[in-house]
Amino acid sequence: MNGPGLVxxxxxxxxxxxxxxxxxxxxxxxxxxxxxxxxxxxAAGADVIEIGIPFSDPVMDGPTIQEANDRxxxxxxxxxxxxxxxxxxxxxxxxxxxTYYNIAFRMGLKRFAASLAAAGVSGCILPDLPLEETGPWAxxxxxxxxxxxxxxxxxxxxxxLPAICERSRGFVYGVGLLGVTGVRAELAxxxxxxxxxxxxxxxxxxxxGVGVGTPxxxxxxxxxxxGVVVGSAVVQRMLDGAGPEGVASLVADFRRxxxxxx
Amino acid sequence: MALSDPTPxxxxxxxxxxxxxxxxxxxxxxxxxxxxxxxxDPAFRAELDxxxxxxxxxxxxxxxxxxxxxxxxxxxxxKREDLNHTGSHKINNVLGQALLARRMGKSxxxxxxxxxxxxxxxxxxxxxxxxxxxxxxxxxxVARQELNVFRMRLLGAEVRTAMSGxxxxxxxxxxxxxxxxxxxxxxxxxxxSVMGPHPYPFMVRTFQEVIxxxxxxxxxxLLGGVPDVVCASVGGGSNAIGIFSGFVDSxxxxxxxxxxxxxxxxxxxxGVVHGSASYLMQDEFGQVLEAESISAGLDYPGVGPEHSxxxxxxxxxxxxxxxxxxxxxFQLLSRTEGIIPALEPAxxxxxxxxxxxxxxxxxxxxNLSGRGDKDVAQMMEILS
Ligand SMILES: Cc1ncc(COP(=O)(O)O)c(C=O)c1O
Numbered sequence: 078m079n080g081p082g083l084v085x086x087x088x089x090x091x092x093x094x095x096x097x098x099x100x101x102x103x104x105x106x107x108x109x110x111x112x113x114x115x116x117x118x119x120a121a122g123a124d125v126i127e128i129g130i131p132f133s134d135p136v137m138d139g140p141t142i143q144e145a146n147d148r149x150x151x152x153x154x155x156x157x158x159x160x161x162x163x164x165x166x167x168x169x170x171x172x173x174x175x176t177y178y179n180i181a182f183r184m185g186l187k188r189f190a191a192s193l194a195a196a197g198v199s200g201c202i203l204p205d206l207p208l209e210e211t212g213p214w215a216x217x218x219x220x221x222x223x224x225x226x227x228x229x230x231x232x233x234x235x236x237x238l239p240a241i242c243e244r245s246r247g248f249v250y251g252v253g254l255l256g257v258t259g260v261r262a263e264l265a266x267x268x269x270x271x272x273x274x275x276x277x278x279x280x281x282x283x284x285x286g287v288g289v290g291t292p293x294x295x296x297x298x299x300x301x302x303x304g305v306v307v308g309s310a311v312v313q314r315m316l317d318g319a320g321p322e323g324v325a326s327l328v329a330d331f332r333r334x335x336x337x338x339x
Numbered sequence: 340m341a342l343s344d345p346t347p348x349x350x351x352x353x354x355x356x357x358x359x360x361x362x363x364x365x366x367x368x369x370x371x372x373x374x375x376x377x378x379x380d381p382a383f384r385a386e387l388d389x390x391x392x393x394x395x396x397x398x399x400x401x402x403x404x405x406x407x408x409x410x411x412x413x414x415x416x417x418k419r420e421d422l423n424h425t426g427s428h429k430i431n432n433v434l435g436q437a438l439l440a441r442r443m444g445k446s447x448x449x450x451x452x453x454x455x456x457x458x459x460x461x462x463x464x465x466x467x468x469x470x471x472x473x474x475x476x477x478x479x480x481v482a483r484q485e486l487n488v489f490r491m492r493l494l495g496a497e498v499r500t501a502m503s504g505x506x507x508x509x510x511x512x513x514x515x516x517x518x519x520x521x522x523x524x525x526x527x528x529x530x531x532s533v534m535g536p537h538p539y540p541f542m543v544r545t546f547q548e549v550i551x552x553x554x555x556x557x558x559x560x561l562l563g564g565v566p567d568v569v570c571a572s573v574g575g576g577s578n579a580i581g582i583f584s585g586f587v588d589s590x591x592x593x594x595x596x597x598x599x600x601x602x603x604x605x606x607x608x609x610g611v612v613h614g615s616a617s618y619l620m621q622d623e624f625g626q627v628l629e630a631e632s633i634s635a636g637l638d639y640p641g642v643g644p645e646h647s648x649x650x651x652x653x654x655x656x657x658x659x660x661x662x663x664x665x666x667x668x669f670q671l672l673s674r675t676e677g678i679i680p681a682l683e684p685a686x687x688x689x690x691x692x693x694x695x696x697x698x699x700x701x702x703x704x705x706n707l708s709g710r711g712d713k714d715v716a717q718m719m720e721i722l723s
Contacts, residue, residue: 132625132626133504133626133627134504134509134513134612134613134627135513136360136513136516136517136520136613137360137517137520139517143503147503150626155624156624156625157624178358178611179610179611179612179619179621179625179627180624180625181625182609182610182611182616182625183610183621183623183624183625184624184625204360204361205358205359205360205611205614206358207357207358207359207360207361207364208361208364209348209357209364210356210357210358227361228360228361229361230360230361230362230364231362232361232362232363232364232365232366232523232524233361233362233364233365234365237365241361252360252361252362255362255520255521255522255523255524256517256520256521257517257520257521
């Protein structure tokens with residue numbers, strides 16, 4: 078893959094305009110109207126949308142996304158089914174898929190990368206695939222033009238950050254706290270720290286996710302980075318049956334808060 | 340020659356590796372370093388050996404089974420890991436890891452458990468060394484192994500019930516990993532089998548090699564050589580790899596016995612879950628299947644990576660037995676030799692019993708990995 082892809086370009090553009098990026102997460106296959114939710118979330122001001130492909134054993138996820146995974150799987154969601162549905166959408170912002178490595182491994186890395194590209198998906202996040210294990214996947218993804226987004230954690234030592242930023246495409250995902258996904262009452266101080274540490278070593282967009290659950294927290298952490306990924310808060314709305322409009326109105330709250338502050 | 344060491348990346352052939360969230364990568368590296376240092380440190384080794392001898396009761400004997408041997412038409416030897424303190428081979432690994440955790444300055448041991456034997460062993464080591472202990476156990480297992488739940492609590496451990504997924508060992512591991520992601524600074528994850536991210540499969544094997552080393556010597560004495568067959572049950576595979584380690588360089592056939600409902604090698608295809616690449620029972624899309632076995636300790640859809648490697652290279656072979664065959668074997672050993680086995684090693688015996696004709700006249704060393712006390716209540720229900 079040569080040069081930045083659609084995800085990185087979209088995020089850089091937002092940054093160049095002085096704004097902060099908003100990347101909401103939507104669980105694929107959750108409810109009959111999930112694709113309408115993706116469209117509504119795009120219209121509500123998302124810069125990029127993360128689509129979760131559910132996995133039976135999501136070790137990086139807390140109760141909310143676990144529940145969403147379970148419901149989606151019980152409703153019969155499959156990786157090809159979700160990708161097919163995405164292929165039929167044109168939401169005007171780049172899409173990235175987030176799933177666990179076994180989903181890609183089982184389909185075959187090349188085939189998985191090619192089916193992401195065929196479905197119009199620009200990037201991919203595999204939270205259980207750390208830098209050292211990324212090689213074969215990253216090569217397949219590069220060949221298909223899919224941006225592989227890597228994560229950096231509060232526990233990542235300083236001397237490891239540059240290599241992660243170097244190999245990451247699209248953006249670098251700073252994990253905001255020690256723990257799994259889920260909304261917390263307070264923003265962890267580690268969220269701001271990881272953003273600062275990443276900004277010090279890379280020019281690539283730096284987004285913080287995990288534990289960013291309210292517009293106020295998004296504004297606070299974005300002082301140190303280029304924006305946020307909002308997962309459990311959005312998915313909780315889906316689980317509550319808010320429907321596309323209800324989910325979009327939450328995303329619009331985040332958008333407004335970020336735009337007012339920056 | 341012994342079992343081969345993994346590559347620096349933790350690979351056994353194409354299996355193994357370190358597939359964990361970035362948050363845990365630095366911790367795995369620190370454990371890897373601390374373990375290699377400790378293993379070369381005579382003081383660490385002396386302390387561990389002292390505990391294995393004076394606290395756990397090693398060496399464990401090898402017992403001849405005259406009546407059952409006669410009945411089966413072969414010479415059956417049992418490696419008596421059931422006689423260890425806490426009732427299974429799990430203590431060998433746990434004492435090693437708990438000493439390592441203390442050496443690393445950790446104050447809390449975290450563990451998953453299926454049958455409860457690993458949980459009990461971890462709770463025991465925590466009590467001994469004055470550490471905090473938290474054990475995750477699936478809701479189904481909490482019900483069928485309630486004696487072990489009580490034992491863990493008696494030993495001062497907190498037992499947390501895993502309510503997700505199949506509510507068995509797989510899900511207990513998920514919860515333990517989620518806990519570890521949040522508590523990695525103070526907590527040490529004391530994994531109970533030869534699975535998980537590098538260095539666990541290698542480290543746990545190293546701590547379990549004591550079984551094979553002793554058994555090799557004991558077989559030399561009893562048989563004047565090695566047995567024809569060495570067999571063991573396989574959940575994650577720690578008791579099996581422990582006993583195999585003493586015989587890989589010999590002519591002995593190595594046989595791992597999986598439950599029919601959790602036959603990762605027998606029915607799985609390569610996959611990645613819980614930190615390593617290995618055979619895995621999964622559907623066509625990569626969703627992990629739920630295992631289903633009478634034995635909580637083997638009720639797991641995956642297997643340690645080194646077993647996948649031994650299967651792929653052909654050095655060991657893997658067979659499976661049904662729950663019904665296990666129930667028979669459980670009673671058989673109790674009745675003929677006065678030894679009530681745990682349901683896990685009863686799998687290995689079920690295979691020996693089924694294969695008695697092809698094994699006739701030969702010698703078989705079976706790793707009796709644990710005692711049946713924990714299973715008596717469950718068997719009482721099944722048999723009444
Ligand atoms: C007595 C006994 N044997 C065997 C096992 C299976 O584990 P492994 O395959 O790691 O030996 C267990 C697990 O709980 C056990 O309690």
